[in-house]
Amino acid sequence: MTLVVVSSAGPNSIQDLGRHGHMHEGVPPGGAAVPSLLVAANRAIGNREDAPAIEVLGRLVLRDDRGEDHVIEAATWSYVAVRGEVMRPLLTTLLRKGDEIDGTTIHVARAQREPTATVRVIPGPDLDAFAGDALATLLATPYEVAMPARIGARLRGTSLPRRPDLRERSRPMVRGAIEVPGDGQPIILGPDHPTTGGYPILAVVASEDLERVFGASRVRFTT
Numbered sequence: 001m002t003l004v005v006v007s008s009a010g011p012n013s014i015q016d017l018g019r020h021g022h023m024h025e026g027v028p029p030g031g032a033a034v035p036s037l038l039v040a041a042n043r044a045i046g047n048r049e050d051a052p053a054i055e056v057l058g059r060l061v062l063r064d065d066r067g068e069d070h071v072i073e074a075a076t077w078s079y080v081a082v083r084g085e086v087m088r089p090l091l092t093t094l095l096r097k098g099d100e101i102d103g104t105t106i107h108v109a110r111a112q113r114e115p116t117a118t119v120r121v122i123p124g125p126d127l128d129a130f131a132g133d134a135l136a137t138l139l140a141t142p143y144e145v146a147m148p149a150r151i152g153a154r155l156r157g158t159s160l161p162r163r164p165d166l167r168e169r170s171r172p173m174v175r176g177a178i179e180v181p182g183d184g185q186p187i188i189l190g191p192d193h194p195t196t197g198g199y200p201i202l203a204v205v206a207s208e209d210l211e212r213v214f215g216a217s218r219v220r221f222t223t
Contacts, residue, residue, distance in 0.1 A: 001064050001065050001102075001103060001104050001105075002064070002065055002100050002101070002102055002103075003062040003063065003064055003070070003082065003100070003101040003102075003103060003106070004062065004063045004064075004098065004099070004100050004101075005060070005061070005062060005095050005096065005097055005098060005099040005100075005101075006061040006062065006063050006069060006097065007059070007060070007061045007097055008058075008059075008060050008061075008094070008095045008096060008097065009058045009059040009060075010056070010057045010058015010059060010060070010074075011057055011058065011094060011149065011150060012054065012055065012056045012057065012058060012060045012094065012095045013054075013055055013092060013093060013094050013095060014052050014053070014054055014055070014086050014091050014092065014093070014095070014101075015030070015031060015032045015033075015038065015052065015053065015054075015055040015091070015092065016031060016032070016038070016050055016051065016052045016053075016091065017031045017032060017035055017038065017039075017049075017050045018030045018031025018032075018191060019031070023172065023195055026195050026196075027195070028175070028191065028192055028193050028194070028195055029175060029191060030092060030191050030192055031191050032053075032055055032077075032079065032191070033055065033057075033077045033148075033150060033190060033191055033211065033214045034077045034079070034111060034211045034214055034215055035211060036211060037077065037078065037079045037109045037110070037111055038053050038055070038079045038081075038109070040079075040109045041053050041079040041080065041081035041107055041108065041109035042081045044081065044107045044109065045081045045082070045083050045105065045106075045107040046083065047081055047082075047083065047084075051081070051086070052086040052091055053079045053080060053081045053082070053086060054079065054080035054081075054082070054086060054095070054101070055077060055078075055079055056072050056074045056077070056078045056079070056080060057074055057076070057077050057078070057148070058073075058074065059071070059072070059073050059074075060072045060074075060080070060095065062080075062101070062106070070106060072108055074110065075113065076110070076111055076113045076148075076214070076215045077111070077148075077214055077215060078108060078109065078110040078111070079108070079109045080106055080107070080108050081106065081107045081108075081109070082101060082102075082103030082104075082105075082106050083103050083104040083105045083106070083107075084102060084103045084104055086101055086102075086103070111215045112215075113215055113216065113217055114212065114215060114216040114217065115216075115217055115218065116142050116216065116217070116218040116219070116220055117209075117212040117213065117215070117216035117218070117219050117220070118219075118220045118221075118222055119205050119206065119209035119210070119212055119213060119219055119220070119221060119222070120205070120206040120208075120209050120221075120222055120223065121138075121178065121203035121204060121205055121206065121221050121222070121223060122203060122204045122206065122223075123135055123202070123203050123223060124201070124202075124203065124204075125201060126200035126201045126202065127202070128163075129162060129163055129166050129200035130160065130161060130162055130163060130180070130200065130202055131161035131162065131163060133161070134160045134161055134162070134180075134202055135202060135203065137158050137160055137161070138160060138178070138186070138202060138203065138221050139221050139222060139223065140158070141157060141158055141220075142157065142218040142219060142220040143155035143156060143157035143158075143186065143218060143219055143220075143221075144156040144157060144217065144218050145213065145214075145216055145217060145218060145219060148190075148213075148214050149190065150190050150191055150192040151189070151190055151192050151193055151194070152179075152187045152188055152189040152190045152193055153187065153188045153190060153213050153214060154185065154187050155185060155186045155187065155188065155219065156185055157185070157186075159183070159184030159185065160180050160184045160185075160186060160202060161184060162180060162182070162184065162200065166200065168198035168199065168200070169198060170196050170197065170198050171196065171197070171198075172195060172196055173189055173193055173194055173195060173196060173197045173201075174189070174193075174204065175189055175190065175191060175193055175207075175210065176188065176189060176204050176205035176206070176207060176210045177189045177193070177201045177204050177205075178201060178202050178203045178204065178205065179197060179199035179200065179201050179202075180199055180200055180201075180202055181199050186202065187199075188205055188210075188213050188219075190214070203221070
């Protein structure tokens, strides 16, 4: 069976569990925003756990050879596994009308959106770039996940004060880093994060908790 993309609204793409070990070449690890859901979708259909699957945030319509439409609408990251595995040539690229995916049957794995996810952070490395109460402010109140994206999730909440004399400097970035632009509203870097950046990093989300950020309405931080 061949599935044809009828329409794709949102950052819908084909993802696997990423390609680690290339940061020195300027290539972020990539991979699924919520790896456990990709694994669950593949397990349910008998694929390898790390097989490529379709990552959906928004609306995706697929049509099979029989003319039946499969409509996937996802308010949070969801994953469509295809029996026989999605072909790798489309890996990481946004799906567009007319793209073809070979397979026999499909399975969709979804997560219920958490009202508030509590995630652990490791303070630093740029604590000296912030006013003395910035870390306490981050830990004191929850932040709204205003815009989840593969590059990073923008948060909205109490502004995090940076030192007025701060001079931004470029350095390596990692997935889960909580960087703070000049407006004081934090960004949690995601799987397609830039490998270098200049915003100071107040803390880094523990890797075991990171995927919960991308399925929550709000996040609360703890050490």
